Amino acid sequence: VFSHVARAPEDPILGVTVAFNKDPSPVKLNLGVGAYRTEEGKPLVLNVVRQAEQQLINDRARVKEYLPIVGLVEFNKLSAKLIFGADSPAILENRVTTVQCLSGTGSLRVGGEFLARHYHQHTIYIPKPTWGNHPKVFTLAGLSVKYYRYYDPATRGLDFQGLLEDLGSAPLGAVVLLHACAHNPTGVDPTIQQWEQIRQLIRSRRQLPFFDSAYQGFASGNLDADAQSIRSFVADGGECLVAQSYAKNMGLYGERVGALSIVCRTADVAGRVESQLKLVIRPMYSNPPIHGASIVAAILRDREMYNEWTIELKAMADRIISMRHQLFDALRARGTPGDWSHIIKQIGMFTFTGLNSQQVAFMTKEYHIYMTSDGRISMAGLSSKTVPHLADAIHAAVAR
Numbered sequence: 599v600f601s602h603v604a605r606a607p608e609d610p611i612l613g614v615t616v617a618f619n620k621d622p623s624p625v626k627l628n629l630g631v632g633a634y635r636t637e638e639g640k641p642l643v644l645n646v647v648r649q650a651e652q653q654l655i656n657d658r659a660r661v662k663e664y665l666p667i668v669g670l671v672e673f674n675k676l677s678a679k680l681i682f683g684a685d686s687p688a689i690l691e692n693r694v695t696t697v698q699c700l701s702g703t704g705s706l707r708v709g710g711e712f713l714a715r716h717y718h719q720h721t722i723y724i725p726k727p728t729w730g731n732h733p734k735v736f737t738l739a740g741l742s743v744k745y746y747r748y749y750d751p752a753t754r755g756l757d758f759q760g761l762l763e764d765l766g767s768a769p770l771g772a773v774v775l776l777h778a779c780a781h782n783p784t785g786v787d788p789t790i791q792q793w794e795q796i797r798q799l800i801r802s803r804r805q806l807p808f809f810d811s812a813y814q815g816f817a818s819g820n821l822d823a824d825a826q827s828i829r830s831f832v833a834d835g836g837e838c839l840v841a842q843s844y845a846k847n848m849g850l851y852g853e854r855v856g857a858l859s860i861v862c863r864t865a866d867v868a869g870r871v872e873s874q875l876k877l878v879i880r881p882m883y884s885n886p887p888i889h890g891a892s893i894v895a896a897i898l899r900d901r902e903m904y905n906e907w908t909i910e911l912k913a914m915a916d917r918i919i920s921m922r923h924q925l926f927d928a929l930r931a932r933g934t935p936g937d938w939s940h941i942i943k944q945i946g947m948f949t950f951t952g953l954n955s956q957q958v959a960f961m962t963k964e965y966h967i968y969m970t971s972d973g974r975i976s977m978a979g980l981s982s983k984t985v986p987h988l989a990d991a992i993h994a995a996v997a998r
């Protein structure tokens with residue numbers, strides 16, 4: 599009965615790793631995947647995460663019962679504090695509802711489906727380009743996806759004018775997806791002043807901001823700085839949605855731990871919204887997993903562990919920033935044609951190199967370097983040892 603089923607294409611991002619795994623070359627380099635690697639090229643489990651896991655194991659009173667539909671309540675409260683700030687008026691006024699979800703992706707999906715059921719506008723505007731999963735997640739959630747201009751290939755920076763024009767002509771009330779920081783794949787974020795103009799425009803058009811926060815603390819090394827865009831929208835008293843992920847900033851990728859928060863006008867509305875979120879979640883996966891959320895709660899509730907986390911987080915962010923400088927310097931040293939300053943200007947895990955798909959294919963074939971065909975490279979996958987190989991490959995690809 600399944601003989602008619604056609605083979606689906608590999609996921610464009612995860613497919614890079616599939617191709618990489620098949621390559622026997624000893625010098626192969628995977629810059630496709632968005633996961634942190636140490637200077638030795640190894641995945642990293644944070645010390646503070648190990649410590650939290652040890653605590654969980656030692657606690658004989660812990661059981662593995664189901665969590666409530668909304669997840670671990672303490673985790674939800676701590677996650678809201680982390681993203682909105684401990685003194686956020688929305689939290690103090692109980693206007694925020696937070697539900698634990700399956701990492702960032704699950705949070706986006708649950709938020710999208712809630713909007714499809716209960717919000718009067720079903721169009722969501724997402725940046726062009728954006729994380730490849732966004733359009734699929736929102737379409738399947740029941741929203742219709744449109745794009746606003748974001749990136750200008752000529753400057754390798756923000757197309758701010760285009761962004762303002764497109765959001766300015768998007769319908770009143772439309773949902774607008776914003777990357778809270780470290781825009782993926784471009785690494786290009788608005789400045790604080792530009793954020794303020796975006797906020798004013800969105801509020802004046804009564805549009806609904808939906809923030810995707812996959813990199814809090816990972817971009818600048820500072821948890822508060824990376825939440826600033828969101829906090830400015832909450833400070834004005836209006837509504838917004840936030841999808842939070844602990845994949846990158848706590849290195850909890852496979853634990854699938856994240857949260858969806860919806861900031862409402864009143865505590866009463868927030869309570870009703872939460873009751874409806876439960877109706878979205880229950881038939882989807884009943885309730886979220888307990889382990890990752892327990893790790894996060896253990897770290898966020900304890901001052902010492904929290905401080906240790908911020909130190910480890912900053913070390914990851916700093917290593918990535920240092921890779922940017924090393925790559926930039928290596929290209930300059932080779933006299934590679936072109937202005938590569940965007941490598942040090944962009945922030946977060948990725949550099950949008952500006953290499954085209956032919957150049958990428960060349961680098962994969964001749965240098966065994968793997969990345970998405972849009973020329974996005976994960977700086978977290980680089981090390982001092984591999985920078986020269988990458989710089990050689992880019993140099994050869996550009997000089998062709």
Ligand code: PMP
Nearest residue numbers: 632701702703729782812843845
């Ligand atoms: N949004 C963005 C912009 C991302 O880059 C990612 C991870 N690549 C996610 C959401 C979701 O990640 P996860 O579901 O692993 O938290």
